[in-house]
Amino acid sequence: MALLVYVDDIVVASADLESIQGVKTQLNERFQIKDLGPMKYFLGLEVARHTKGIAVCQRKYALELLDDTGFINSKPVYSPTVLSQKLSKNEGQPLEDNIQYRRIVGKLLYLTVTRPDIGFATQQLSQYLDKPTHLHLQAAHRVLRYIKAAPGQGLFFPTDSNLQLKAFSDSDWGACIDTRRSVTGFCIFLGNALISWKSKKQPTISKSSSEAEYRALAATTCEIQWLFFLLTDLGINHNGAVAVYCDSKSAIAIAENPVFHERTKHIELDCHLVREKLNNGIIKLLHITSENQLADPFTKSHCPKSFHSYISKLGLLDLYNPA
Incomplete structure (x- = not known):
């Protein structure tokens, strides 16, 4: 219990x-x-049960957010970010009053509990809370217009799903134009249900794309180990190694190579972590193409068509969609 x-x-x-x-x-x-x-509403989370599974969304919370910000009747868009736009702290005119911007970002952060599709966009916006500009506010308004397109979208946990973990790990090297730090992105599934995801700027600068990918791999491995402990506490024994899909062959080669070289000395702790879990049979690394890398929308912007292609594979569901 x-x-x-x-x-x-x-x-x-x-x-x-x-x-x-x-x-x-x-x-x-x-x-x-x-x-x-039976639970139907809890802290803004709306729960719907069916013989096929459980759906969790924040439709009421999303509609209240749109109403409070004046975007309830706005024209919807179908991607939360613009492919050609990269935010910077030095571009745009500073806002005279940043309270509205902070309030929007704060509410978007809570909305990511059931909306992984806005995870990357919210991560980008949250970096400019101290001195936001009008460009940052415009980017926040685009996320609101994206929510307007499907306010009832949320997570779906199917009943016929198995209890096998699988993960996707990715990074965008040097993505931040202000600090040149990379962005880590991962998503972890329990069977067909998405249960964990992250979009976060890495704490240090990576000298190569392989290093950035490997740091993302280390973060994914830590999350998998935590989920192992959580499943054990719930009385669930996970059989077999967790398949971790990575689109970087060099990062996989570093993990599987037992010899440390000068090129990997500065990420030696991450190497020890990943290799230990690899040798203990907790994870197994598999290469995947970038087109099938489901963690990609957690690291960078996409056009609406490409974005929808990735998001449609995350197992999200909109109960209020008439289709």
């Missing part, structure tokens, strides 16, 4: 309904709780 507690809101999850009732009875004797029945 698992209990998720946030202040005075509690979610109880178990495969045994009698055990759930027993826990609720004990809690009621001590705290006088109010039973709201």
